[in-house]
Amino acid sequence: MMKPLLAFLLLLLHFPTNKAFQADIVDDLSNNFKAGNSKEIAKSFAASVELIIIDQEDVYNKAQAEQILKDFFVKNPPNRVSIIHRLSNYPNYRLGILSLGTKNGKFRVTITMSLKKPTNNFLITELRIEPDKE
Numbered sequence: 001m002m003k004p005l006l007a008f009l010l011l012l013l014h015f016p017t018n019k020a021f022q023a024d025i026v027d028d029l030s031n032n033f034k035a036g037n038s039k040e041i042a043k044s045f046a047a048s049v050e051l052i053i054i055d056q057e058d059v060y061n062k063a064q065a066e067q068i069l070k071d072f073f074v075k076n077p078p079n080r081v082s083i084i085h086r087l088s089n090y091p092n093y094r095l096g097i098l099s100l101g102t103k104n105g106k107f108r109v110t111i112t113m114s115l116k117k118p119t120n121n122f123l124i125t126e127l128r129i130e131p132d133k134e
């Protein structure tokens with residue numbers, strides 16, 4: 001009787017929970033911001049993204065948003081990043097706030113993500129990059 005139960009418990013330990021898996025998206029995005037990798041970040045964009053970068057604000061398609069982000073990284077090469085806050089306790093919503101250090105100053109990056117069906121992936125619906133007020 002104990003063998004099936006033990007096998008089941010070991011199986012549960014082997015697979016991460018959905019919540020633990022989804023929390024990694026903020027870590028992945030943080031690493032991509034540090035690398036200035038707009039191509040990888042854009043893989044997490046929704047079909048349309050509200051993009052607010054310094055004083056430029058609009059809704060863009062994935063390709064446009066990737067190009068604007070790429071231009072930002074060319075003008076502001078990143079050299080460090082830290083996660084200030086993450087919100088991952090809602091099933092359909094994620095939020096990540098990063099501190100992004102660049103050669104031209106420090107920025108605060110706010111990433112808002114929503115769960116998209118049927119893939120069950122979190123996609124970036126809003127990306128905000130503002131000069132840090134500190």
